[in-house]
Amino acid sequence: MIIWPILSAIGRTLWLPGADGVSRFSLETYVFFFSDQYSINNLMVTLWTTGVCALLLLPICLPIALYLRFAKGRLAAYVQGLAIFPMFVPSIILSYAIIRVLGPNGTVDLLFNSVGLPKIRSPYLTPWGPVIGLVWDNIPLTVLILLSGLGAVSDQSVEAARDVGARRWAVLWHIILPRITNSILVAISFTVLGIFSAFTLPYVLGPAAPEMMGPFMQRTFRDLNDPTNAITQAVISFAFCIVFGLFYVRSVAKNRKT
Amino acid sequence: MIKARTDWTGLFFAAALTVVIVFPLLIVGTWAFTNVWRYPSVIPQEFGLKYWAATTARADVWTSITMSLSLASVVTLLSAVICLPAAFAFARLEFPGRNILFFSFLAGQAFPKFGLLVAIAGIFLNLNLIGTFWGVILIQLVGTLLFMIWIPVAAFQSVDRRMEEAARDVGASPLRVFWSITMPQAGPTIAAAVLLNFVGTFYETEGAWLIGAPGIRTLPVLMISFINNQPVIQYGAVLSVLLWLPSFIALLFARRIIGSGSFARGFGG
Amino acid sequence: MAVLDIKDVTKIFGGTVAVERFNLTVADGELVCLLGPSGSGKSTLLRMIGGFETATSGVIAIDGEDVTRVPPERRPTGMVFQSHALWTHMNVFKNLAFGLKLRRLPPAEIKDRVEAVLEQVGLAGYGQRQTHQLSGGQQQRVALARSLVLEPKILLLDEPFASLDQHLRERLREEVRDLQQRLKITTLFVTHGQDEALALADRIVVLRAGRSEQIDPPDVVYRAPATPFVAGFIGTMNLIDGVVEGGVFRHPGLDLAMPVADGPATLAVRPEALGIAAATSAAAVIHRVTDYGTHAIVDIDLADGLRLKAMAPDARAWAAGTAVALSPQAFAVYRDNVAIHRAGA
Numbered sequence: 001m002i003i004w005p006i007l008s009a010i011g012r013t014l015w016l017p018g019a020d021g022v023s024r025f026s027l028e029t030y031v032f033f034f035s036d037q038y039s040i041n042n043l044m045v046t047l048w049t050t051g052v053c054a055l056l057l058l059p060i061c062l063p064i065a066l067y068l069r070f071a072k073g074r075l076a077a078y079v080q081g082l083a084i085f086p087m088f089v090p091s092i093i094l095s096y097a098i099i100r101v102l103g104p105n106g107t108v109d110l111l112f113n114s115v116g117l118p119k120i121r122s123p124y125l126t127p128w129g130p131v132i133g134l135v136w137d138n139i140p141l142t143v144l145i146l147l148s149g150l151g152a153v154s155d156q157s158v159e160a161a162r163d164v165g166a167r168r169w170a171v172l173w174h175i176i177l178p179r180i181t182n183s184i185l186v187a188i189s190f191t192v193l194g195i196f197s198a199f200t201l202p203y204v205l206g207p208a209a210p211e212m213m214g215p216f217m218q219r220t221f222r223d224l225n226d227p228t229n230a231i232t233q234a235v236i237s238f239a240f241c242i243v244f245g246l247f248y249v250r251s252v253a254k255n256r257k258t
Numbered sequence: 259m260i261k262a263r264t265d266w267t268g269l270f271f272a273a274a275l276t277v278v279i280v281f282p283l284l285i286v287g288t289w290a291f292t293n294v295w296r297y298p299s300v301i302p303q304e305f306g307l308k309y310w311a312a313t314t315a316r317a318d319v320w321t322s323i324t325m326s327l328s329l330a331s332v333v334t335l336l337s338a339v340i341c342l343p344a345a346f347a348f349a350r351l352e353f354p355g356r357n358i359l360f361f362s363f364l365a366g367q368a369f370p371k372f373g374l375l376v377a378i379a380g381i382f383l384n385l386n387l388i389g390t391f392w393g394v395i396l397i398q399l400v401g402t403l404l405f406m407i408w409i410p411v412a413a414f415q416s417v418d419r420r421m422e423e424a425a426r427d428v429g430a431s432p433l434r435v436f437w438s439i440t441m442p443q444a445g446p447t448i449a450a451a452v453l454l455n456f457v458g459t460f461y462e463t464e465g466a467w468l469i470g471a472p473g474i475r476t477l478p479v480l481m482i483s484f485i486n487n488q489p490v491i492q493y494g495a496v497l498s499v500l501l502w503l504p505s506f507i508a509l510l511f512a513r514r515i516i517g518s519g520s521f522a523r524g525f526g527g
Numbered sequence: 528m529a530v531l532d533i534k535d536v537t538k539i540f541g542g543t544v545a546v547e548r549f550n551l552t553v554a555d556g557e558l559v560c561l562l563g564p565s566g567s568g569k570s571t572l573l574r575m576i577g578g579f580e581t582a583t584s585g586v587i588a589i590d591g592e593d594v595t596r597v598p599p600e601r602r603p604t605g606m607v608f609q610s611h612a613l614w615t616h617m618n619v620f621k622n623l624a625f626g627l628k629l630r631r632l633p634p635a636e637i638k639d640r641v642e643a644v645l646e647q648v649g650l651a652g653y654g655q656r657q658t659h660q661l662s663g664g665q666q667q668r669v670a671l672a673r674s675l676v677l678e679p680k681i682l683l684l685d686e687p688f689a690s691l692d693q694h695l696r697e698r699l700r701e702e703v704r705d706l707q708q709r710l711k712i713t714t715l716f717v718t719h720g721q722d723e724a725l726a727l728a729d730r731i732v733v734l735r736a737g738r739s740e741q742i743d744p745p746d747v748v749y750r751a752p753a754t755p756f757v758a759g760f761i762g763t764m765n766l767i768d769g770v771v772e773g774g775v776f777r778h779p780g781l782d783l784a785m786p787v788a789d790g791p792a793t794l795a796v797r798p799e800a801l802g803i804a805a806a807t808s809a810a811a812v813i814h815r816v817t818d819y820g821t822h823a824i825v826d827i828d829l830a831d832g833l834r835l836k837a838m839a840p841d842a843r844a845w846a847a848g849t850a851v852a853l854s855p856q857a858f859a860v861y862r863d864n865v866a867i868h869r870a871g872a
Contacts, residue, residue: 006369009377064275067267075268082275088509089283090461092478093498096485097282100289100495107285136278197370199464200478204485217376218468231380234373241370420612423579424670426599427606428626428677438625442616 006238009231029232041210043236045127049202049212050195053134054188057142060135061187065146066176069153087140091133095204098133099124129205130212134195141194142187149183150176186251189244196241213237289495309492318480319497326477329391329466330459333398338452340399341406346436348407349414371401372464379468387469394474397465402455413447414440457508461501477501529590529603529680529713530555531576536585538571538737545571547737549585553681556711558704560724563734564760569717570685572734576715577606577683589680605674606683609690611666613658619645619669620654626677644676647706664695671703675710682707682714688723700726721761725749733757751869755861758795765801765835767794776860780810780829781853785860787868793861798824800871801837803845806852811835813849818842827851 033039068080086094101107103124112119123129153176161175199214206212211219213233221230288302289295293309295302313319347353378397379388387393417440425435441448463478470476481501484494531553538546546568553559561569574580576587578599587595594602614622623641632640645651648668658666667687674682684703688696704727707714718724724731725745733740733748733756741753752758759766769778771792776783783794803825814826814834823842827835835853839845857871 006374006377008381064271067271071265071268073265073268075265075272079268079271079275082272082279085279085509088457088505090478090501090505092461092463092481092485093283093286093502096481096494096498097286099485100285101282139279193370197372197374197464199372200482204482213370214372214464217372218464221376221379221468227380227383230376234376237373238369241373245369418610418612420608420610421614423577423599424606424608424612424673425614425625426579427577427604428673429600429629430625431600434629439614443614 009235009238029229030236032229033232033236038210039216039233042213042216043240045210046196046213046237047240049127049130049134050192052131053138053195054191056131056135057138057191058184058188061139061142061146062184064139065143065150066172068143068147069150083143084140086136091137091200092204094133094137095201098129098136098205102129102132124205125207127207129207130198130202133201133205134198137201138191138194141190145187145190146180146183149180149186153179182251186248189248189251192244193241193248196237286495286498289492290499292492292495309496313493313496313500316493318475319500322475322477322480323500325475326460329394329398329474329476330456332395333402333459334452334456336395337399337402337406337455341403342410342448345407345410346414349411374400375465375468382469389470389474391474394466394470394476397469398459398462401462401465402459405458406451406455409451410444410448413444413451416447417443453508457504460504531681531713531715532586532588532591533572533576534586534588536572536575536582536587538568538575538580539583544737546575546582549737549739551732551739551742553713553715555713557729558707558714558716558727560728560731561715561717561734562719562721562724562731562760564719566736567734568737569719569732569734571737573606573683573685573715573717576681577604578602579606603680604683605677605679605681606685607667607670607674607687609686611670611687613666613670613673615658617658618654619650619656619658619661622658622669623654623673623676626673630677640676644672647675648672649702663691664699667691667699668702671706675706675712680713682712684714684716686717686719689719696723703727725761733760735760751866752795752859753866754864755793755795756864758859758861763798763836765794765796765798767796767833767835768792769794771860778829778833779831783855783858785868785870787860787862790862792867794855794858795861796835796855796858798836798838800855800857801835802854802856803827803837803839803851804854806850808852809850811851811853813845813847813851815847816842816845825851827853 064079064083068076068083071079089097099106102120104119109119123132157175158171161171166174197214198212199218202212203215203218206215217230217233217237220226220233290309291305291307292302293304293306295304348356348359375397378400382388382393382397387396421443422435422439425439426432430438461478463476463482466474466476467479467482470479477497478501481494481497484497531551533549533551536546536549537544549568549572551559561572563569571580575582578594578597578601582595585595586593589603599606614625617625620641623644624637627637627640641654642651645653648671650665650668650672653661653665653669658669661669671684671687687703688699691699700723703716716724716727725748728745730742730744731748732742735756741748741757743751743753748757748761752761752764755766758764767778767781769776769781769792771777771785771787771789773789774784774786776785776787776792776794778794781794810830811827814828816839817824817826819842823839823845825837825839825845827837829835837853855871858869859866860868
């Protein structure tokens with residue numbers, strides 16, 4: 001169900017049907033992809049978005065997860081509820097909300113205008129649009145994964161570190177971070193895989209050119225009616241994700257065995 | 259009386275998340291109940307339900323709602339029929355090829371989903387499944403398989419073996435143990451998984467568009483076209499509120515398992 | 528009312544032998560404890576009797592009927608698990624009634640029987656409670672009641688009190704003993720605590736690495752342990768390795784005449800049977816005296832570093848650093864894992 005499409009995808013992009021109907025081995029779709037400036041720009045913007053999102057997500061989610069791990073009470077429950085909430089907001093509604101708030105003449109513009117500030121430069125239809133959307137969308141899972149990693153850090157081990165004189169930052173750096181490295185990597189892998197294949201948010205919020213791989217593949221497949229090149233693009237995005245993918249699978253498998 | 263120390267960090271997170279997460283959605287909600295809201299007024303000039311009537315009067319809205327609901331129902335049903343027995347087998351039985359099967363399921367997560375969808379779409383093109391109802395069913399099914407095996411496996415595994423043995427001990431047959439002990443214990447988690455699966459399918463956009471367009475038009479696909487081509491903002495806002503309803507129901511039911519951690523473990527956390 | 532017969536039972540998991548050629552007959556109404564360290568095969572044995580594991584070879588019979596391959600739901604056994612294993616989605620009443628319902632008893636009778644058994648375990652009126660509302664001891668009582676309500680021929684208890692604290696454990700132990708004697712139910716009780724076995728059992732089976740080392744009443748197991756392992760496992764025992772030469776057991780600091788052929792031997796002496804007297808030679812020196820009020824335990828270091836324990840009536844008579852002479856009053860001598868001589872007792 002999963003391996004077969006991938007193998008078939010690789011096969012179909014390497015053995016192209018010739019004019020006489022006989023398949024021949026060829027790298028030309030890949031050569032085309034990497035010689036086409038437009039395709040390369042699309043790949044670059046995808047990599048850029050993925051990197052920026054991952055970089056933004058960690059500093060946002062780690063403090064939240066840390067807070068949730070050690071805080072108790074109603075306020076913490078409220079924060080947790082909010083942090084998980086985006087999971088229940090379909091990305092299409094999110095896109096719409098972002099347009100309404102940050103788009104031209106959106107709510108932020110309205111508020112700025114009413115206090116006499118100039119309009120913002122809207123991120124809508126720029127590469128920052130998808131970044132904001134994707135970060136928003138990925139907060140819940142990142143927080144949950146980090147939180148589950150933090151669950152493995154026992155209260156006693158933190159207290160023991162405090163007992164021998166470690167300050168807050170030392171506890172974080174020497175006790176907590178080493179224990180959750182794996183969770184952090186899983187969270188990053190998950191984000192990378194998710195963002196590389198993101199479609200709705202970049203399609204609706206992002207610029208028309210360069211576009212991210214998701215919309216690019218979709219447009220090549222549907223609008224240009226060129227499945228071979230679309231599949232080539234898919235295989236290339238597989239290749240870029242394989243490291244994260246393998247890492248993710250490995251850690252899930254390890255997790256299950258123990 | 260000792261006053262509790264104010265939790266400034268918590269207040270900060272609560273405030274920040276409220277602004278970032280709740281605020282944009284409130285704006286959409288406001289738009290849905292607005293008749294007139296012209297720039298640069300901070301609040302709408304006229305509230306009302308005018309556009310609810312207008313939106314629900316549109317034929318394309320209704321056909322896409324029916325389409326989305328029937329797609330999500332069929333996919334959820336099929337995936338439950340396929341996945342739940344498989345999950346039970348994974349959790350409880352040893353059989354040859356178990357690990358290979360398991361890793362092939364896992365491998366699906368190692369690839370970006372959209373790329374996978376494109377690869378599958380490439381195959382469907384040859385099978386003439388593009389633009390058909392069953393083509394969309396199949397591609398959405400692929401997306402749900404993992405989820406529907408993953409969480410139930412964890413749910414079955416978390417049922418204490420000794421509870422089942424105790425039931426055998428008092429005279430219950432293996433089948434009876436499954437119905438009276440294993441299912442009730444794993445039930446809430448599995449029910450939540452099924453529900454999330456239904457909602458997830460309902461909102462699934464990529465596969466539906468890639469395979470279904472233009473014949474099959476689900477609610478999210480309609481929404482995209484509203485965003486791109488519809489000058490009347492309220493249509494999109496009303497549709498958003500409609501679209502969000504299933505998610506809201508899921509939210510009410512699924513809160514428990516998502517908070518409980520077994521869900522995050524399912525994702526490898 | 529039942530007799531349990533275990534004949535030549537062996538259980539092999541993968542390549543490892545968990546239970547090897549085990550034989551035991553439990554008489555009607557008898558309470559037998561399976562005692563051994565973890566990994567000795569005692570739980571595996573119990574699970575084979577309950578039907579949760581199948582013996583690789585051998586026969587298990589209840590009242591003469593071979594049940595070796597009968598699944599657990601069709602065996603007349605009732606098992607109480609270590610972790611109580613109550614069904615958390617049912618309340619107490621439903622937990623107890625489940626087995627009776629499977630037997631299609633009329634609801635009125637189910638109600639009567641559940642109430643009667645709750646009364647017996649001291650939980651009358653707890654039927655409508657949820658299991659998580661009960662304390663650890665109450666949960667274990669419900670688990671016991673769940674087995675008893677079906678009036679099993681054989682009651683199996685797998686370290687049922689291991690997760691409870693000392694005090695509660697002792698109380699429940701008494702209750703189980705009383706209940707068992709009142710109901711006259713044939714019972715097997717797995718434990719790794721020797722005091723539990725000594726307090727409860729009509730007979731104790733001492734297991735080691737899947738084999739039985741000794742099957743005897745508690746007083747015999749304590750006073751005449753069959754092997755050095757049993758001697759060391761039950762109660763406190765001084766085990767001294769030495770050599771017998773010309774009818775004298777020799778170990779640095781301790782010589783003892785005994786009618787035993789020459790060769791290596793292990794001397795086993797209980798602290799209460801090890802007499803001490805003030806002496807001048809420095810071969811045995813008091814290391815520490817611990818006062819327990821009713822008696823004292825004197826730790827003695829031999830010249831080669833071996834530490835022995837002796838019981839003395841009065842702590843004030845002894846001081847650390849004093850040299851002593853040792854005189855075992857009752858002892859056993861082992862060679863090649865069997866007792867070859869006993870004296871005193």
